[in-house]
Amino acid sequence: MKKIYFLLLIFTIYSCQKEPKNIKVSGPVFGTGYNIQFYSENGENYQKQFDSLFNVINQSLSTYIPDSDISKINNNEDVEVDEHFKRVFKKSKEVYRYTEGAFDPTIGNVVNAWNFGADANKFLTDSTTIDSLMKFVGLNKVGLKNSKIIKQKTSYLEFNAIAKGYGVDVIAEFLEHKNVKNYLVEIGGEIRVKGINFEKQSPWRVGLDEPRFDGKQSVFKALEIKDEAMATSGTYRKFKTDENGNRYAHIINTRTGYPTKTNILSVSVIAPDCMTADAYATAFQAMGIEKVENVLARQSHLKAYFIFENENQEIETLSLNGFPE
DSSP, X not given: OHHHHHHHHHHHHHHHSOOXXXXXXXXXXXXXXXXXXXXXXXXXXXXXXXXXXXXXHHHHHOTTSTTSHXXXXXXXXXXXXXXXXXXXXXXXXXXXXXXXXXXXXXXXXXXXXXXXXXXXXXXXXXXXXXXHHHTTOOGGGOEEETTEEEOOTTOOOOOHHHHHHHHHHHHHHHHHHTTOOSEEEEETTEEEEESOBTTTTBOXXXXXXXXXXXXXXXXEEEEEEOSOEEEEEESSSSEEXXXXXXXXXXXXXXXXXXXXXXXXXXXXXXXXXXXXXHHHHHHHHHHOHHHHHHHHHHOTTOEEEEEEEOTTSOEEEEEETTOOO
């Protein structure tokens, strides 16, 4: 009888264990969507945990939430920031230095003044407004001391150019903590992968969007990446044109406060983590190819890929630092 009971106990324990399987989950986040694919040894999909982590990040970093930490800081309230805020702030400082200010989370009020997205061809011509706002731009004017942000009252912080990438990293780190060895995490086009696509038993393949001005989407280039992250910044969806037909990027020149006139259609950056890739992709879009080459000469862990128009308005590409073909 004891033997039968023991066998039944083993059967019960075994039957309660979840079978390993390939998991795919998706949902809305950060004003866009997320897609996560991974091989789970225990069959758990962790979606509740993902959504919980996203909520915590939003409460720390989202300027769209009135009572978030960053909103309170912008309203000059006394706030002790969490580890998410500290990590993003410190990475922003690092990229700010290496790009000589081309990446600057204090430019947000100037971006808002230009009102990108509301009217694609409406230019703000009030230089007085821009000049007054630019007095408070500069991440070098903002500090972090004992979990508190030190800034001028009129300074405004916004991490939209790095937050999606950071969200990707948080989920990737969670999966690695759960001993997941094969995953792909994507938020709004920003991606981080590890291992292989277990379902297909092949390396992870990701696509670069074709620059199109008609609002449609198609793949320009597909490539394999392994144990790294990739982010893309493009100007072909959000831009303004002047009376002469010159196209200006939605990315603001942090030195002048005006939109960047550029022939660059998109920049993709591969880095060890996604918030690094996200931040540099934004900065590289505004810097121009020659300055980017100088940065990459000192940052061998970064790879970049440009899609741009030449003088004849023909599409050309440029791979730097061994970006995969």
